[in-house]
Amino acid sequence: MGVNKFLKVKIDSTTYLCPEENVHRVVNFDMDKIYESPYGPSWLANLVIYEKEVIPLLNIGESEKNFNSKTKLAVIIKKILFFVAVEVDEVLNFVEIGDEIIETSINVAKKFAKRAFDYEGDECYILDIDALFSGKE
Amino acid sequence: MQIIINVSDFFFALPVNIIEKVVLPEMILHNEEGFFLNQIKINLLNAEEFFKIRINKNNPKKTLILFTLKNEVPVAILADDVVGFVRDCDLTCFQRGEFLKVFGFEYVSKFCSYNNVFIFFVDEDMVTKRVSELLWE
Numbered sequence: 528m529g530v531n532k533f534l535k536v537k538i539d540s541t542t543y544l545c546p547e548e549n550v551h552r553v554v555n556f557d558m559d560k561i562y563e564s565p566y567g568p569s570w571l572a573n574l575v576i577y578e579k580e581v582i583p584l585l586n587i588g589e590s591e592k593n594f595n596s597k598t599k600l601a602v603i604i605k606k607i608l609f610f611v612a613v614e615v616d617e618v619l620n621f622v623e624i625g626d627e628i629i630e631t632s633i634n635v636a637k638k639f640a641k642r643a644f645d646y647e648g649d650e651c652y653i654l655d656i657d658a659l660f661s662g663k664e
Numbered sequence: 665m666q667i668i669i670n671v672s673d674f675f676f677a678l679p680v681n682i683i684e685k686v687v688l689p690e691m692i693l694h695n696e697e698g699f700f701l702n703q704i705k706i707n708l709l710n711a712e713e714f715f716k717i718r719i720n721k722n723n724p725k726k727t728l729i730l731f732t733l734k735n736e737v738p739v740a741i742l743a744d745d746v747v748g749f750v751r752d753c754d755l756t757c758f759q760r761g762e763f764l765k766v767f768g769f770e771y772v773s774k775f776c777s778y779n780n781v782f783i784f785f786v787d788e789d790m791v792t793k794r795v796s797e798l799l800w801e
Binding site (some may be wrong): 563565567570574576579580582583662 | 671672674715716717718719758759760761763764766767768769772775777780782784796
């Protein structure tokens with residue numbers, strides 16, 4: 528049986544797991560370096576510059592985050608050569624989860640997550656990386 | 665050289681060579697046959713519609729920008745304001761990642777940061793393409 532490594536993050540009160548191979552970096556963006564986006568769905572409210580590229584800063588939670596904060600915490604997700612930033616409330620830790628637990632996952636109707644499972648008493652949603660890059664929740 | 669226009673507090677850069685003139689909206693005559701500028705019929709659009717941006721503040725538009733396009737009925741857009749002019753070489757530019765098209769950025773050819781403001785560049789081909797789409801809609 529294999530082991531899968533994920534970065535565990537909190538978005539609103541939901542625990543999301545981001546596959547380790549797609550985690551590029553955790554970044555705090557200053558609010559004055561965050562630009563409003565004229566395009567895209569409501570959860571693509573902002574753009575940021577990351578490594579000389581303009582990338583979307585996605586708010587996939589239900590609420591506006593860090594409204595009074597001077598920064599926004601985000602996880603930079605990488606897929607091939609592309610990046611997106613996802614706003615998060617909290618970055619927890621890396622976790623290793625065996626295939627036998629992943630196999631217990633069920634299909635869910637959750638924004639940017641196709642599957643969820645119970646892990647150490649916590650309901651965990653696996654972030655759908657393809658959905659983040661296709662713009663389809 | 666680019667002309668920078670303000671549309672719902674977003675800043676778009678258009679190449680000056682495709683701009684016929686910039687006039688006040690009061691110069692437009694409107695009757696049951698359509699919109700006319702100096703007795704020439706024009707296709708008049710709100711800039712939000714032209715750029716397909718998602719926000720429409722419904723402000724009274726202050727400026728009319730008339731495009732010169734070969735073999736077409738003249739197209740004009742109503743924008744909030746003309747902010748100024750800029751040369752590409754004066755700006756720090758960021759290229760658009762191809763995947764941003766899926767988020768609606770298909771008409772933006774590049775992005776520039778200038779005095780903590782983001783400028784969305786729309787090149788001549790994109791303007792021509794958008795005009796064709798609107799005339800065929």
